[in-house]
Amino acid sequence: MSDNTPKFKREPAEHRREALINATLSLIAEKGVQAATVRAIAARADVSQGMIRHHFSSKEELITAAYEHHMDRLTDLTSASADADSGAAAAQLAAFVVASLTPPVVDAGSVSLWAGFLTKVHDDQQMRDSHERTYYNFRNRLEALIAAVLEEAGQPATPQQLRYLAIACNAVIDGLWLEGGILSGAFAPDELPEIGIRSVGAILGMDLTKAGQQT
Amino acid sequence: MSDNTPKFKREPAEHRREALINATLSLIAEKGVQAATVRAIAARADVSQGMIRHHFSSKEELITAAYEHHMDRLTDLTSASADADSGAAAAQLAAFVVASLTPPVVDAGSVSLWAGFLTKVHDDQQMRDSHERTYYNFRNRLEALIAAVLEEAGQPATPQQLRYLAIACNAVIDGLWLEGGILSGAFAPDELPEIGIRSVGAILGMDLTKAGQQT
DNA sequence: TTCGCAATCATGCAAGTGTATAATTACGAG
DNA sequence: CTCGTAATTATACACTTGCATGATTGCGAA
CATH class of the missing domain: 1.10.357.10 (Tetracycline Repressor, domain 2)
Known part of the structure; x- marks a missing residue:
């Protein structure tokens, strides 16, 4: 039985960066900086938490970009x-x-x-x-x-x-x-x-x- | 062999509260809010970390007081x-x-x-x-x-x-x-x-x- | 001096943190 | 169609966090 439904989609890097930034911004605006954890950001952007380190060299860099x-x-x-x-x-x-x-x-x-x-x-x-x-x-x-x-x-x-x-x-x-x-x-x-x-x-x-x- | 050197001193509650508040303030001023952890505050005030919960109902309350x-x-x-x-x-x-x-x-x-x-x-x-x-x-x-x-x-x-x-x-x-x-x-x-x-x-x-x- | 108790301490715990790593998987080049 | 590879995921690790608990101990009252 072959599973045809893709488990994820490959997006252009710029899209992903933007999505992560937007997720970060909305999160901070709603619940404050301390709520902007790696896991929360990833969840809001609907990606796994590994994506943050893949597209940004650290969480700090994502925050700065945001x-x-x-x-x-x-x-x-x-x-x-x-x-x-x-x-x-x-x-x-x-x-x-x-x-x-x-x-x-x-x-x-x-x-x-x-x-x-x-x-x-x-x-x-x-x-x-x-x-x-x-x-x-x-x-x-x-x-x-x-x-x-x-x-x-x-x-x-x-x-x-x-x-x-x-x-x-x-x-x-x-x-x-x-x-x-x-x-x-x-x-x-x-x-x-x-x-x-x-x-x-x-x-x-x-x-x-x-x-x-x-x- | 009896140890005569006191291991700690009992201070009036107001002194301790003030000391904890000052420790909190200097810590935040120097290294930012995220550095004001229970342990760091207690260390700077030269007391054990238990003191914070003893004199304040929570760390949040200490922060507000500060x-x-x-x-x-x-x-x-x-x-x-x-x-x-x-x-x-x-x-x-x-x-x-x-x-x-x-x-x-x-x-x-x-x-x-x-x-x-x-x-x-x-x-x-x-x-x-x-x-x-x-x-x-x-x-x-x-x-x-x-x-x-x-x-x-x-x-x-x-x-x-x-x-x-x-x-x-x-x-x-x-x-x-x-x-x-x-x-x-x-x-x-x-x-x-x-x-x-x-x-x-x-x-x-x-x-x-x-x-x-x-x- | 003795004794009770509140102040203080030392230790432990469960939850959450950022990051590292290896296994998956989509998808374009050949 | 196949296959390499980069994007993506899943999982784990080491560490920090605030808070709770039970054992100490200074110190005033008797």
């Missing part, structure tokens, strides 16, 4: 809505801020993921590099937008000033994003983007509330 | 420097901001601790309550300071406006504190407090840079 995937996604989501706005620079900045402070970027799972990874930054050099890269990536985008807005308003700033402004605006957005994700019930739906727009505007010395509406 | 201890200490450090300033309300607020963005509050270990605990917030109700309490505690202090400053400047705000301002200022401080702790090398020593003072001032619509200097 972190980069997650952060890249967040960055893409925010950048996309800024790029989509073809209007004035102020409107683009406003769109960027709003996107950063609205679901799906603001999300309990996202913050949970981010926090979980943050604990690894402490003792993992590779993770530290990854975090640094992501941080500067986001901040530099923000700085470029700010530069354009100031230029547009006829108030060009020195590199030093620009740096300060970018760090400050980045901090507000990060802080709002964080608490919005953790204490999701503590804020009204449009409260966070509203506060974000006002605060970033105040820091830059201009009113962005108008810029956001004409989208 | 979190509250840590956050209370941070809150005390910042509040103290605001209270110490008997001058104008603006000066008190400035002192509060500066203290929040200067060592020992800004510290890699502190952030590491905070991040580690944050991952527990996700699935532990008690931890979630604790986090919420700490957050509102800090924000309410900030809101009171802001109210005083606006009052002083003759620009009283509505409760609604006050709430927005407190959330925004809290967010900048949190964001700066965070990145300052993680990317400690990325900022010059006085950069963070400088940016903090300027940004909070900008959000409130006033110049706090002068207020801070006359301390």
Whole structure:
């Protein structure tokens, strides 16, 4: 009696890597980092646990890959809505801020993921590099937008000033994003983007509330 | 042959609890949450591992107690420097901001601790309550300071406006504190407090840079 | 001094961890 | 169709984890 039903399917390596990464992310978002064990990840991806070591040199490497995937996604989501706005620079900045402070970027799972990874930054050099890269990536985008807005308003700033402004605006957005994700019930739906727009505007010395509406 | 050297010493329960909490905190700050095992904590506190279950009903409870201890200490450090300033309300607020963005509050270990605990917030109700309490505690202090400053400047705000301002200022401080702790090398020593003072001032619509200097 | 008891310790256990290894099996090249 | 090989699985191993248990022992009360 020959068994014709295949016991498994050979998938392209990239598919498998992606599936494992997604399984890892959903697991961490739902139950925290400590729940992302080799066995749990494999089960969620519907493969045997050996697959992890076959496609990644260690579990740590899978975790790092998952972190980069997650952060890249967040960055893409925010950048996309800024790029989509073809209007004035102020409107683009406003769109960027709003996107950063609205679901799906603001999300309990996202913050949970981010926090979980943050604990690894402490003792993992590779993770530290990854975090640094992501941080500067986001901040530099923000700085470029700010530069354009100031230029547009006829108030060009020195590199030093620009740096300060970018760090400050980045901090507000990060802080709002964080608490919005953790204490999701503590804020009204449009409260966070509203506060974000006002605060970033105040820091830059201009009113962005108008810029956001004409989208 | 009678052995006169005592094999251990009986300590008041409060001493032991504190010792265990301190051991936990230093361990997490140095090597991350995952290093805070029952055995490691007991070793650092120079007691047997049984002590943990004797003085706390579970390891989780010890972790929670350590979190509250840590956050209370941070809150005390910042509040103290605001209270110490008997001058104008603006000066008190400035002192509060500066203290929040200067060592020992800004510290890699502190952030590491905070991040580690944050991952527990996700699935532990008690931890979630604790986090919420700490957050509102800090924000309410900030809101009171802001109210005083606006009052002083003759620009009283509505409760609604006050709430927005407190959330925004809290967010900048949190964001700066965070990145300052993680990317400690990325900022010059006085950069963070400088940016903090300027940004909070900008959000409130006033110049706090002068207020801070006359301390 | 003696004695009881709570504080402390030493040891063990069951469950779960990441990783290593060898046996299977799908599937394209020849 | 056959067959080599890389993908996949199944299983086992060494180790760590939090917690439980029962034996010690310091120390105040009597």
